[in-house]
Amino acid sequence: METKVERSHLLRAVDKNGPTVDINNLLDNYIRLGPGQYLIWAISFLIIATEFGEIALISILIPVLRCEWDLSVSFETALTAAIYITYFITVPIAGKVSDFYGRRRPIIVGSIVVTASGLLSAMAPNKWLFLLCRVFGGVGVGIVGSGGPLILEVTPNDYRVACVTVNMIGLYFGKLMVAVSAYLLLSLLGWRWFTAIVALPSILTCMLTTLVPESPRYLIVCGEEEKAMKSINFLAKLNGVTLPTNLKLTVYESENRGRFKDIFSYDRLRDVISLSIILGSNLCVVYGLVVYLPLALSSHVCGVSVNNSTGLRHTCTQISSSALVSLSLATLCGLVGTVLGALFSFCIGRLYPIRIATLIQIGVIFLFYFCFNMTSVNLSVAVFITGIVNCIEWIIIAEVFPTKVRATSISVVNCFGKVGGIIGSSLVYVLLYSSPVSLVTLFLMASVTCFVGTMILDKETKNLLLSDVDEG
Numbered sequence: 001m002e003t004k005v006e007r008s009h010l011l012r013a014v015d016k017n018g019p020t021v022d023i024n025n026l027l028d029n030y031i032r033l034g035p036g037q038y039l040i041w042a043i044s045f046l047i048i049a050t051e052f053g054e055i056a057l058i059s060i061l062i063p064v065l066r067c068e069w070d071l072s073v074s075f076e077t078a079l080t081a082a083i084y085i086t087y088f089i090t091v092p093i094a095g096k097v098s099d100f101y102g103r104r105r106p107i108i109v110g111s112i113v114v115t116a117s118g119l120l121s122a123m124a125p126n127k128w129l130f131l132l133c134r135v136f137g138g139v140g141v142g143i144v145g146s147g148g149p150l151i152l153e154v155t156p157n158d159y160r161v162a163c164v165t166v167n168m169i170g171l172y173f174g175k176l177m178v179a180v181s182a183y184l185l186l187s188l189l190g191w192r193w194f195t196a197i198v199a200l201p202s203i204l205t206c207m208l209t210t211l212v213p214e215s216p217r218y219l220i221v222c223g224e225e226e227k228a229m230k231s232i233n234f235l236a237k238l239n240g241v242t243l244p245t246n247l248k249l250t251v252y253e254s255e256n257r258g259r260f261k262d263i264f265s266y267d268r269l270r271d272v273i274s275l276s277i278i279l280g281s282n283l284c285v286v287y288g289l290v291v292y293l294p295l296a297l298s299s300h301v302c303g304v305s306v307n308n309s310t311g312l313r314h315t316c317t318q319i320s321s322s323a324l325v326s327l328s329l330a331t332l333c334g335l336v337g338t339v340l341g342a343l344f345s346f347c348i349g350r351l352y353p354i355r356i357a358t359l360i361q362i363g364v365i366f367l368f369y370f371c372f373n374m375t376s377v378n379l380s381v382a383v384f385i386t387g388i389v390n391c392i393e394w395i396i397i398a399e400v401f402p403t404k405v406r407a408t409s410i411s412v413v414n415c416f417g418k419v420g421g422i423i424g425s426s427l428v429y430v431l432l433y434s435s436p437v438s439l440v441t442l443f444l445m446a447s448v449t450c451f452v453g454t455m456i457l458d459k460e461t462k463n464l465l466l467s468d469v470d471e472g
Contacts, residue, residue: 095411
């Protein structure tokens with residue numbers, strides 16, 4: 001006989017016909033970490049790598065496209081901002097859909113859109129269709145990002161830092177592979193073949209996403225115990241664990257999933273505001289540096305172009321091999337910073353390391369402000385520090401929100417964060433040549449704002465169980 005006991009805003013359903021176990025106990029003590037999670041981690045890694053490879057691609061292509069299509073500064077800005085603006089529009093909608101219909105579908109659909117966008121970009125006959133392809137790319141990245149909580153929700157609590165770090169490493173790995181591919185192929189094959197080759201791994205990613213199970217935590221919140229057990233059994237089989245046939249899950253059923261008003265409730269408003277400030281200001285620096293590096297280092301002159309409307313001549317540059325090496329070095333530094341941020345989070349906690357790292361970031365940018373000695377080594381140091389901050393902030397974002405609104409909450413924070421990314425990446429084109437000191441000032445102000453956000457944030461999530469977040 002089934003009994004239901006009301007508990008806060010959730011319903012706990014317990015079936016007396018078999019042993020009942022909580023999802024945290026099941027993942028932490030029975031299934032544990034194994035090949036099942038490694039498979040999902042690997043697929044998530046590839047998704048993030050292909051996504052951010054597509055984002056980094058445009059900063060490498062713009063110096064080339066400037067000559068071929070006679071791009072104005074405003075159009076270059078539009079090409080860079082297009083993927084962020086469409087992501088900004090798409091991600092809150094996709095997050096709400098993910099909390100209503102699951103994590104798996106957005107991952108599959110979004111991966112297909114990103115793949116199509118990359119392949120069609122290589123075939124675009126003019127700048128306007130190329131811009132349209134970038135717009136669709138932003139939509140795809142926004143959709144697939146809303147399924148991101150899946151990797152956290154299948155992982156035992158003790159390994160949450162590791163699973164988020166895998167995603168962050170995938171971010172820098174995607175950028176690094178694009179830089180290395182550009183070094184080897186861009187001048188040899190031209191930008192079209194280079195763009196198509198960069199998009200090829202996303203085809204493999206699309207096929208692998210079909211192997212991903214639905215999140216058991218999400219299904220439990222939906223009251224879908226039978227489907228949740230299927231996902232659990234999938235993980236258990238891959239991990240070599242045999243579960244009792246009559247095992248029952250403790251189900252916390254909630255009909256109020258993905259509601260925006262729950263995100264902005266009194267007990268979560270501080271988290272949303274502080275994390276939005278941290279992410280937005282840090283992405284302003286991160287994306288600004290991503291765009292700045294290839295533009296500032298593109299020193300190889302490839303010709304002179306005449307603007308058809310104004311008759312003005314400007315020198316066309318193509319990113320040089322040495323610049324691509326410097327870009328790869330900076331990306332590697334960001335990757336190392338990500339790993340270090342994960343170690344700090346695991347050993348010390350989340351709050352103090354992110355505050356200290358942000359202060360160091362302010363100091364590094366402050367030195368730029370006074371000497372404006374933005375060499376590849378100094379920029380690599382800046383990327384290294386932002387890697388630490390970026391990793392820790394995403395660990396906090398992944399842990400602090402309950403399952404029933406996790407995708408929506410992360411999407412809203414990410415949405416506000418992308419505002420900073422749009423500002424940073426767009427203003428680089430305006431300020432780099434007209435007022436470089438103003439560009440450094442922008443990075444400095446963003447870093448100070450990021451530190452303010454870390455001081456507003458007051459929740460340490462190191463020892464917090466996801467079930468505690470769900471019931472809180």
